[in-house]
Amino acid sequence: MIESSGKPKVVFVGDRQVVPVCVISAIEARVLMLEGCEAYLAHVIDAEKVNPTLEEIPVVRDFPKVLPNDLPGLPPHREVDFTIEILPGVAPISITPYRMASVELQDLKKQLEELLKKGFVRPSTSPWGAPVLLVKKKDYSRVVRRLSPVE
Numbered sequence: 326m327i328e329s330s331g332k333p334k335v336v337f338v339g340d341r342q343v344v345p346v347c348v349i350s351a352i353e354a355r356v357l358m359l360e361g362c363e364a365y366l367a368h369v370i371d372a373e374k375v376n377p378t379l380e381e382i383p384v385v386r387d388f389p390k391v392l393p394n395d396l397p398g399l400p401p402h403r404e405v406d407f408t409i410e411i412l413p414g415v416a417p418i419s420i421t422p423y424r425m426a427s428v429e430l431q432d433l434k435k436q437l438e439e440l441l442k443k444g445f446v447r448p449s450t451s452p453w454g455a456p457v458l459l460v461k462k463k464d465y466s467r468v469v470r471r472l473s474p475v476e
Contacts, residue, residue, distance in 0.1 A: 432467050 327335040
């Protein structure tokens with residue numbers, strides 16, 4: 326049965342057959358439509374479904390002693406979790422990453438893991454990356470070059 330506000334109900338009657346669902350990508354669907362195939366789009370929602378209560382959220386249920394009993398609800402979804410303030414009038418920098426040998430990449434990964442463990446850096450949610458350069462010291466070890474501020 327299909328029901329829409331202000332329109333008559335449509336009821337399909339017939340033999341129920343279990344047919345495997347074939348899912349295709351949007352690109353495949355576009356190609357088929359360009360070849361002349363008919364396409365139909367249906368947006369199906371569960372009108373009876375309600376927002377979950379706090380007890381139904383796994384994190385709240387698993388850690389009852391951490392969270393207070395009188396939570397007003399979940400915080401609103403935010404598009405940006407964290408931002409970096411830049412100087413006024415400065416456009417974001419887009420530079421291709423420096424090429425590194427696999428040994429340098431492994432060394433960089435090890436140094437970043439150490440910095441993460443110590444809490445000196447944290448994972449970024451920024452769409453912009455920061456180019457890093459490993460500089461050889463006198464003892465032939467490598468160190469991540471400190472980036473200078475944008476001027």
